[in-house]
Amino acid sequence: MTLYQPFLDYAIDYMKSxxxxxxxxxxxxxxxxxxxxxxxxxxxxxxxxxxxxxxAKLRQIRAAHVQGGKALQVLNFVIFPHLNYDLPFFGADLVxxxxxxxxxxxxxxLFRDEAKYQAKYTEPILPIFQSYxxxxxxxxxxxxxxxxxxxxxxLWTRPSDTAIVENQVFAxxxxxxxxxxxxxxxxxxxxDPQHLEAxxxxxxxxxxxxxxxDPARGxxxxxxxxxxxxxxxxxxxxxxxxxxxxxx
Ligand code: DBV
Numbered sequence: 506m507t508l509y510q511p512f513l514d515y516a517i518d519y520m521k522s523x524x525x526x527x528x529x530x531x532x533x534x535x536x537x538x539x540x541x542x543x544x545x546x547x548x549x550x551x552x553x554x555x556x557x558x559x560x561a562k563l564r565q566i567r568a569a570h571v572q573g574g575k576a577l578q579v580l581n582f583v584i585f586p587h588l589n590y591d592l593p594f595f596g597a598d599l600v601x602x603x604x605x606x607x608x609x610x611x612x613x614x615l616f617r618d619e620a621k622y623q624a625k626y627t628e629p630i631l632p633i634f635q636s637y638x639x640x641x642x643x644x645x646x647x648x649x650x651x652x653x654x655x656x657x658x659x660l661w662t663r664p665s666d667t668a669i670v671e672n673q674v675f676a677x678x679x680x681x682x683x684x685x686x687x688x689x690x691x692x693x694x695x696x697d698p699q700h701l702e703a704x705x706x707x708x709x710x711x712x713x714x715x716x717x718x719d720p721a722r723g724x725x726x727x728x729x730x731x732x733x734x735x736x737x738x739x740x741x742x743x744x745x746x747x748x749x750x751x752x753x
Pocket of ligand 1: 596
């Protein structure tokens with residue numbers, strides 16, 4: 506069992522308990538990928554496994570799980586709602602590297618600075634955020650340009666102790682996921698054309714940023730090469746533009 510497997514198992518079971526969960530296609534060749542890295546005694550196999558689901562309201566629920574021994578564990582899990590809902594993204598970036606753990610957990614807003622949007626999608630989760638602030642303090646250094654994509658309830662922390670990840674981070678992950686599915690349950694489709702256009706633009710802005718600045722790009726290129734990596738990023742992890750092209 507690896508550090509983030511319980512998070513993934515929990516999320517899948519929980520989502521099934523809340524929604525009719527259908528599978529979302531993973532492009533051939535990207536379901537699971539292995540590479541051997543390191544030299545001599547330090548050789549490890551790094552396996553990246555992909556998961557994809559969808560529901561009536563959620564266009565793509567996808568996870569990338571990287572397992573490369575104790576010093577390399579990553580679970581990147583993002584939910585992209587359909588474009589006719591004003592729902593935020595659910596975003597979890599759970600990263601363990603030789604330097605330690607790095608945890609990002611948030612419901613990333615479409616319209617960060619709109620009071621109405623904040624009242625609807627951020628204020629209800631602030632009490633959850635605050636309940637973890639003591640155990641999961643602010644993680645420091647953070648790319649300034651990314652801040653526009655995070656909510657005021659952004660949990661960003663670098664626990665030095667693995668037990669914190671297994672306990673408090675896992676608990677926070679469960680609370681955020683529950684709160685997210687509460688939002689999903691009450692979400693009503695948007696019909697106003699101007700609002701729909703604004704949602705599409707906000708989703709594209711977010712997606713382009715994430716695809717362009719993906720902090721895992723360097724790691725994936727080292728393990729699996731440039732071609733595989735770019736196709737994984739644009740064809741699966743952040744695929745909205747491709748999907749829009751195939752519809753229009
Ligand atoms: N991050 C991803 C995907 C990953 C992934 C798809 C499948 O978006 C992993 C893998 N994140 C990953 C790795 C690192 C980070 C770091 C491997 C470590 C990179 C390294 O140190 O070499 C949140 N993730 C980070 C960082 C942030 C995030 C802020 C630190 C990066 C830095 O210091 O430059 N989540 C990430 C992010 C957004 C988000 C930037 C933006 C909206 O939602």
